[in-house]
Amino acid sequence: MNLKLRLERLCDTKQWAKLHFNDGTSLTGRMLRLGHDYLELESYGEDDKPSDRNYSKHLVPLHLIKFLTVESSSFAEMERRRLQFVAQLDCQ
Numbered sequence: 001m002n003l004k005l006r007l008e009r010l011c012d013t014k015q016w017a018k019l020h021f022n023d024g025t026s027l028t029g030r031m032l033r034l035g036h037d038y039l040e041l042e043s044y045g046e047d048d049k050p051s052d053r054n055y056s057k058h059l060v061p062l063h064l065i066k067f068l069t070v071e072s073s074s075f076a077e078m079e080r081r082r083l084q085f086v087a088q089l090d091c092q
Contacts (some may be wrong), residue, residue: 003065008034016075017041017068019060027058028078037062044081055085 006081010031018028019041029043039060 003068004034004062006029006068006070007039007062010070011039016078017070017072019068020066021064022066027060028075029058031080032057032081039065042082044078044085 007017009015012035014030014032016028016030018026019039021028027041027043029041031039031041033040039062040057041060041083042057044055
């Protein structure tokens, strides 16, 4: 399956995925929107930086994505963090 088609399906259902880049870095987040040449996703911190768990939105150019991981045990933890963040916003 074409990477762009797969990303489109992930965005339609707001699924979690881990994007891997050519330089060896990665970004885990919930897919929000796929544009012509970019992907918008939201994340709630990375596993390699446990002390820095902040909400952020990212616009990623599609040409930077090498491959993606669509199933991982860490995604359940990331969804739990997202729901916790949203609950904190509702309480304020």
